[in-house]
Amino acid sequence: xxxxxxxxxxxxxxxxxxxxxxxxxxxxxxxxxxxxxxxxxxxxxxxxxxxxxxxxxxxxxxxxxxxxxxxxxxxxxxxxxxxxxxxxxxxxxxxxxxxxxxxxxxxxxxxxxxxxxxxxxxxxxxxxxxxxxxxxxxxxxxxxxxxxxxxxxxxxxxxxxxxxxxxxxxxxxxxxxxxxxxxxxxxxxxxxxxxxxxxxxxxxxxxxxxxxxxxxxxxxxxxxxxxxxxxxxxxxxxxxxxxxxxxxxxxxxxxxxxxxxxxxxxxxxxxxxxxxxxxxxxxxxxxxxxxxxxxxx
Amino acid sequence: xxxxxxxxxxxxxxxxxxxxxxxxxxxxxxxxxxxxxxxxxxxxxxxxxxxxxxxxxxxxxxxxxxxxxxxxxxxxxxxxxxxxxxxxxxxxxxxxxxxxxxxxxxxxxxxxxxxxxxxxxxxxxxxxxxxxxxxxxxxxxxxxxxxxxxxxxxxxxxxxxxxxxxxxxxxxxxxxxxxxxxxxxxxxxxxxxxxxxxxxxxxxxxxxxxxxxxxxxxxxxxxxxxxxxxxxxxxxxxxxxxxxxxxxxxxxxxxxxxxxxxxxxxxxxxxxxxxxxxxxxxxxxxxxxxxxxxxxxxxxxxxxxxxxxxxxxxxxxxxxxxxxxxxxxxxxxxxxxxxxxxxxxxxxxxxxxxxxxxxxxxxxxxxxxxxxxxxxxxxxxxxxxxxxxxxxxxxx
Numbered sequence: 135x136x137x138x139x140x141x142x143x144x145x146x147x148x149x150x151x152x153x154x155x156x157x158x159x160x161x162x163x164x165x166x167x168x169x170x171x172x173x174x175x176x177x178x179x180x181x182x183x184x185x186x187x188x189x190x191x192x193x194x195x196x197x198x199x200x201x202x203x204x205x206x207x208x209x210x211x212x213x214x215x216x217x218x219x220x221x222x223x224x225x226x227x228x229x230x231x232x233x234x235x236x237x238x239x240x241x242x243x244x245x246x247x248x249x250x251x252x253x254x255x256x257x258x259x260x261x262x263x264x265x266x267x268x269x270x271x272x273x274x275x276x277x278x279x280x281x282x283x284x285x286x287x288x289x290x291x292x293x294x295x296x297x298x299x300x301x302x303x304x305x306x307x308x309x310x311x312x313x314x315x316x317x318x319x320x321x322x323x324x325x326x327x328x329x330x331x332x333x334x335x336x337x338x339x340x341x342x343x344x345x346x347x348x349x350x351x352x353x354x355x356x357x358x359x360x361x362x363x364x365x366x367x368x369x370x371x372x373x374x375x376x377x378x379x380x381x382x383x384x385x386x387x388x389x390x391x392x393x394x395x396x397x398x399x400x401x402x403x404x405x406x407x408x409x410x411x412x413x414x415x416x417x418x419x420x421x422x423x424x425x426x427x428x429x430x431x
Numbered sequence: 432x433x434x435x436x437x438x439x440x441x442x443x444x445x446x447x448x449x450x451x452x453x454x455x456x457x458x459x460x461x462x463x464x465x466x467x468x469x470x471x472x473x474x475x476x477x478x479x480x481x482x483x484x485x486x487x488x489x490x491x492x493x494x495x496x497x498x499x500x501x502x503x504x505x506x507x508x509x510x511x512x513x514x515x516x517x518x519x520x521x522x523x524x525x526x527x528x529x530x531x532x533x534x535x536x537x538x539x540x541x542x543x544x545x546x547x548x549x550x551x552x553x554x555x556x557x558x559x560x561x562x563x564x565x566x567x568x569x570x571x572x573x574x575x576x577x578x579x580x581x582x583x584x585x586x587x588x589x590x591x592x593x594x595x596x597x598x599x600x601x602x603x604x605x606x607x608x609x610x611x612x613x614x615x616x617x618x619x620x621x622x623x624x625x626x627x628x629x630x631x632x633x634x635x636x637x638x639x640x641x642x643x644x645x646x647x648x649x650x651x652x653x654x655x656x657x658x659x660x661x662x663x664x665x666x667x668x669x670x671x672x673x674x675x676x677x678x679x680x681x682x683x684x685x686x687x688x689x690x691x692x693x694x695x696x697x698x699x700x701x702x703x704x705x706x707x708x709x710x711x712x713x714x715x716x717x718x719x720x721x722x723x724x725x726x727x728x729x730x731x732x733x734x735x736x737x738x739x740x741x742x743x744x745x746x747x748x749x750x751x752x753x754x755x756x757x758x759x760x761x762x763x764x765x766x767x768x769x770x771x772x773x774x775x776x777x778x779x780x781x782x783x784x785x786x787x788x789x790x791x792x793x794x795x796x797x798x799x800x801x802x803x804x805x806x807x808x809x810x811x812x813x814x815x816x817x818x819x820x821x822x823x824x825x826x827x
Binding site for chain 2: 224232429
């Protein structure tokens with residue numbers, strides 16, 4: 135029982151980071167109807183920026199995070215303007231493949247900075263933890279959960295009450311109508327990319343926290359894909375639930391699979407989210423909270 | 432129409448003549464029958480062009496040194512896989528990021544069937560002539576088996592589901608050590624031995640000594656021609672038209688009586704068959720299979736071949752595959768021209784970027800540039816050139 139609870143706690147802590155990346159995916163999908171495969175690379179780029187700023191430059195960790203997040207947001211704006219804006223109106227599949235190309239390019243640039251070594255994250259949490267009876271709660275997991283909750287509340291308020299948030303919701307609902315109402319749809323695309331990139335950078339910090347950054351770190355960011363599919367592509371609460379679920383499932387498999395399902399091979403927990411995604415999709419093709427697509431001829 | 436009356440003999444004879452391609456003299460572009468229009472080589476230019484390209488292809492082994500021929504052979508193996516991906520993604524419009532899995536299945540099937548019986552990994556010691564079709568068939572069957580799952584999804588959902596398949600497939604390849612040798616070790620690729628003749632060893636045929644790479648070049652070239660013609664025929668058949676209908680508007684296609692699940696299954700099965708053959712051939716040329724190589728990167732490479740070559744064209748797939756095959760070769764020449772590009776993987780000589788990073792970055796940059804600037808790929812570039820000269824000196 136203790137072991138199960140412990141697994142759930144660390145799974146949720148890890149899942150919080152996945153949720154942040156997944157929310158970025160959903161924000162981009164809602165405004166542009168495209169899945170950006172560049173999110174994992176942006177996540178790795180943000181994490182690398184923080185690692186370099188703290189350890190190499192010697193900046194304060196929180197300041198470094200702020201710089202990285204702002205830089206990621208600006209990069210998101212730039213990428214959208216330079217690469218994706220010319221493609222507005224083209225088939226979504228083509229744009230998705232462009233983001234796949236972007237992913238490769240951003241990753242190469244990031245890897246150039248990471249180099250062959252592993253880079254320490256330089257976060258203040260490390261592997262320190264609180265003992266709560268028989269259970270332990272790692273500081274980094276607590277920080278991830280609290281930050282995720284804070285960011286999600288801020289996002290909720292932003293979408294609910296701000297002018298830009300309203301314009302973004304209008305754009306997500308119907309691009310042409312919102313154009314006719316005076317919304318600058320192009321700016322909304324840019325803002326959603328900036329938001330998504332910033333969220334990815336924050337997520338990168340928590341994925342690197344207590345651990346190190348290397349050339350394979352971006353791989354972790356791909357786990358947000360099963361998360362958004364689980365939750366439904368166009369649902370922000372779905373992305374959060376999906377991200378947490380992916381984290382928990384991964385932790386459960388890491389703890390119990392070698393005992394109960396040894397035939398699946400070692401390290402199955404890494405691919406367990408994808409298996410979970412396939413199972414859920416067979417039952418619910420639009421995820422748990424997604425809106426079924428209305429198809430017209 | 433079921434009620435067509437039989438044409439009079441004279442009409443029928445004219446129809447047959449028209450179908451065989453009798454044309455008015457000097458009217459090269461005038462088609463008098465549907466069959467002429469749909470013919471494989473429907474213009475004199477194509478007839479001469481294809482003949483010239485095949486003749487050039489047969490002559491290449493005597494014009495280039497062995498390492499270049501090996502790149503060509505790899506390119507031909509890639510091309511077969513790219514044609515397969517183009518059938519499912521370009522013609523049938525089902526975006527698949529899972530191609531790498533089927534390439535892997537083909538590679539391991541062929542390797543296991545031809546492998547040493549007493550070797551450390553599974554080996555049955557069969558002939559290549561059995562193993563190669565088997566590689567295609569096994570991959571095709573797996574493609575057929577998973578197609579009911581894939582047929583449920585459209586567009587980007589499908590892309591992510593197939594991405595999931597890549598991760599599961601990679602996991603299985605890494606863990607099934609008795610077949611694949613496991614991470615870091617790997618196993619030998621298929622041995623190309625037919626009737627005691629080894630294609631991967633120098634040999635003498637009709638008094639001419641052929642190097643291993645020359646033979647592998649011919650082996651892959653002949654197979655590529657066979658599979659390219661087969662794919663082209665499939666694409667212009669009723670099945671191919673059904674694919675295009677599904678791609679352009681699946682619901683409309685369904686209303687017209689095209690069974691979506693059936694044709695999607697055909698598309699995935701045929702595409703996987705091609706991928707399996709490509710995998711078997713590639714690792715015959717490359718000799719060593721590493722289970723980590725069937726990941727997302729390989730799928731992206733195949734997507735790049737299709738997009739750079741030209742979506743929904745067979746000749747484009749071949750161009751794109753050769754382009755991607757030669758990309759590492761080109762990037763390795765880059766440090767000579769650009770001193771800031773380093774050949775040292777860890778950049779100890781102070782270079783800005785090394786050739787491997789340059790190669791990876793080029794995949795991405797080329798995909799982006801082609802999609803934005805030339806969406807029809809190399810094939811589209813060729814069309815532009817052709818149409819310019821067709822109308823020369825007029826603009827159109």
